[in-house]
Each structure stands twice: as C-alpha cells, then as structure tokens.
Amino acid sequence: MIVIGLGSGRSGTASLAKLINAQHDALCFHEMNPSCVRFHGTRRPIINTIEEYQRILDGGNSSELTVDLSRPVAAVAYDKLCTMKSVKLIGDIAFYYLSYVEDILTVNPNVRFICLKRNKEATVRSWLKKSEIQRWRSKKIADKLSALITRQPYYESRNFWQEHDGTEWEKDLVWDKCFPKFDANNKREAIEQYWDFYYSESEKIAQKYPEVFRLIQTESLNERQQQVALLDFIGVAQKEMVFTDAHIHKLATRD
Structure with missing residues (x-):
C-alpha cells in the first residue's frame, strides 16, 4: 500500500x-x-x-x-x-x-x-513561532550589528503565506513556493486564511x-x-x- x-x-x-x-x-x-x-x-x-x-x-x-x-x-x-x-x-x-x-x-x-x-x-500560534528565526542572544546582537554595517535587512521571521519582496521577512527558496499565498493585512491573518482554505x-x-x-x-x-x-x-x-x-x-x- x-x-x-x-x-x-x-x-x-x-x-x-x-x-x-x-x-x-x-x-x-x-x-x-x-x-x-x-x-x-x-x-x-x-x-x-x-x-x-x-x-x-x-x-x-x-x-x-x-x-x-x-x-x-x-x-x-x-x-x-x-x-x-x-x-x-x-x-x-x-x-x-x-x-x-x-x-x-x-x-x-x-x-x-x-x-x-x-x-x-x-495551529496559527505554532506557525507564528515556527516561522521565527531563532538565535542565541549573542548571535542576535552580532547579526543586528552586521546588518547595520552592511546595510542589509535584519530578519526576525519568514512569511510563507504572503507574496513579499524580502524587505520585512526573509525569503526561503525551498518553502516559500510550497505554500499558497493570501491577500491579508498581516502574517497572522494570512495563516488563518491558509488554515481555512486548507x-x-x-x-x-x-x-x-x-x-x-x-x-x-x-x-x-x-x-x-x-x-x-x-x-x-x-x-x-x-x-x-x-x-x-x-x-x-x-x-x-x-x-
């Protein structure tokens, strides 16, 4: 089977x-x-x-x-x-x-x-937590300084449920394409729409x-x-x- x-x-x-x-x-x-x-x-x-x-x-x-x-x-x-x-x-x-x-x-x-x-x-709460970019405190400080020096975005999370340009959320080449996308006011609302749709x-x-x-x-x-x-x-x-x-x-x- x-x-x-x-x-x-x-x-x-x-x-x-x-x-x-x-x-x-x-x-x-x-x-x-x-x-x-x-x-x-x-x-x-x-x-x-x-x-x-x-x-x-x-x-x-x-x-x-x-x-x-x-x-x-x-x-x-x-x-x-x-x-x-x-x-x-x-x-x-x-x-x-x-x-x-x-x-x-x-x-x-x-x-x-x-x-x-x-x-x-x-499910929504779990996805919000899972999509966060986890860092040790020292790593968080180092990454913020690096972003400031290099003028690159500092990301705290990813968003698989909305189309975005990578300004606020980090893009993920594997997982972004695996989810449907929704027209929502924020990430939580998009995940809620995803659950309803699914x-x-x-x-x-x-x-x-x-x-x-x-x-x-x-x-x-x-x-x-x-x-x-x-x-x-x-x-x-x-x-x-x-x-x-x-x-x-x-x-x-x-x-």
Missing part, C-alpha cells in the same frame, strides 16, 4: 509518520522532496514519486527513489529504506500534497490519504473520495481505537498492527 499523509503543517504529521513507521516492512518519509515541488503546478515530480513507490512495492530496487538528501530526516529514512529486505507499506507525509490528490488518483487509485486537522488557533479543500476531497481519503482530528491519534482504524484503512492486518505509545502527539497541547 502507498499512503500519503497531509495536514496544514504544525498538525501532528510527525506523529503520524511515527505510527506508520512502527509497522512491519513499512517506511514513511516526512517531507521527502520539497525542493522539487510547488503547492500548485508541479504535477510531474509528485506522479514520479507515486510511480517510484509502486515499483518498490512490486519488488524493484529500493534505492531508485528521488529524495532530497540535503534534508537529514529524509536522508536517514532513505538509508533505512535501502537496507530493507521487504517493503509492503511506503509513503510520505507533507502539507503540499493537497493540490495533487486527484492527480495521484488518476495514476494509482489505490493510494490512501490521511489528513490531520488540528485546532485552528493552536481544510475547506480537504473536506471537499474527503466527501468526494471517502473510500481513500480520511480527515481526522489530530488529538485522536492518541486513541488506540483511532490507531486501529487508521492502520486498517491503510491495509495493515489487525494481527500485525503495532501501536505507538499513548500521547505520541505532544504538539496538540503546546505551540
């Missing part, structure tokens, strides 16, 4: 990856190849991924997979995949798959999609493809009953299910 996880980000997708990776002969990436995709308009890299997954499930060479090896978490997962003798379940989890669900289903109608939905305000689209897809697309509340990942339902949904036999420890999703209670 191929499984694709989704969610707005800051929504528990790392915990979902942990649950899937705990299964026998399973490998789930977390944002495997963001360098090659945009939120819209890069169908080919997405389809390539699905086709490469299927070849691996059919017994092909596990190393023949396009992975962004500059990301340590992806490189570690790839190295593990290359050592596996058998692969029965494979996939990736990333927010940017949302625009490509129907494209994926046109080439492989058996793919399963799990979309996590976290509380809106908690789950409005997710609900439409879930209604259209209920057999293959599940939209679930993030907090329910802590429940054994929900873990059973998700693993059954992605084709894991009940006698082979491996459950992760309770409270795997600490993100639900903090920023």
Whole structure:
C-alpha cells in the first residue's frame, strides 16, 4: 500500500509518520522532496514519486527513489529504506500534497490519504513561532550589528503565506513556493486564511473520495481505537498492527 499523509503543517504529521513507521516492512518519509515541488503546478515530480513507490512495492530496487538528501530526516529514512529486505507499506507525509490528490488518483487509485486537522488557533500560534528565526542572544546582537554595517535587512521571521519582496521577512527558496499565498493585512491573518482554505479543500476531497481519503482530528491519534482504524484503512492486518505509545502527539497541547 502507498499512503500519503497531509495536514496544514504544525498538525501532528510527525506523529503520524511515527505510527506508520512502527509497522512491519513499512517506511514513511516526512517531507521527502520539497525542493522539487510547488503547492500548485508541479504535477510531474509528485506522479514520479507515486510511480517510484509502486515499483518498490512490486519488488524493484529500493534505492531508485528521488529524495532530497540535503534534508537529514529524509536522508536517514532513505538509508533505512535501502537496507530493507521487504517493503509492503511506503509513503510520505507533507502539507503540499493537497493540490495533487486527484492527480495521484488518476495514476494509482489505490493510494490512501490521511489528513490531520488540528485546532485552528493552536495551529496559527505554532506557525507564528515556527516561522521565527531563532538565535542565541549573542548571535542576535552580532547579526543586528552586521546588518547595520552592511546595510542589509535584519530578519526576525519568514512569511510563507504572503507574496513579499524580502524587505520585512526573509525569503526561503525551498518553502516559500510550497505554500499558497493570501491577500491579508498581516502574517497572522494570512495563516488563518491558509488554515481555512486548507481544510475547506480537504473536506471537499474527503466527501468526494471517502473510500481513500480520511480527515481526522489530530488529538485522536492518541486513541488506540483511532490507531486501529487508521492502520486498517491503510491495509495493515489487525494481527500485525503495532501501536505507538499513548500521547505520541505532544504538539496538540503546546505551540
């Protein structure tokens, strides 16, 4: 089985990856190849991924997979995949798959999609914190002095949700293109619009493809009953299910 996880980000997708990776002969990436995709308009890299997954499930060479090896978490997962003798379940989890669900289903109608939905305000607060540029106090002072001397901008955060010229927020060549953009008065408002858009689209897809697309509340990942339902949904036999420890999703209670 191929499984694709989704969610707005800051929504528990790392915990979902942990649950899937705990299964026998399973490998789930977390944002495997963001360098090659945009939120819209890069169908080919997405389809390539699905086709490469299927070849691996059919017994092909596990190393023949396009992975962004500059990301340590992806490189570690790839190295593990290359050592596996058998692969029965494979996939990736990333927010940017949302625009490509129907494209994926046109080439492989058996793919399963799990979309996590976290509380809106908690998600917005978490994204505001995550998009800050973290520095030690001494580093902050040094960077401010450097910016003053070189007359370069001093950035305190990034903004993935609005078009901008790099004056106020630092540009990010990988992640800026992976998010949709919104006409908003400020960054918080843009993230709020992003959350609204993401789950409005997710609900439409879930209604259209209920057999293959599940939209679930993030907090329910802590429940054994929900873990059973998700693993059954992605084709894991009940006698082979491996459950992760309770409270795997600490993100639900903090920023």
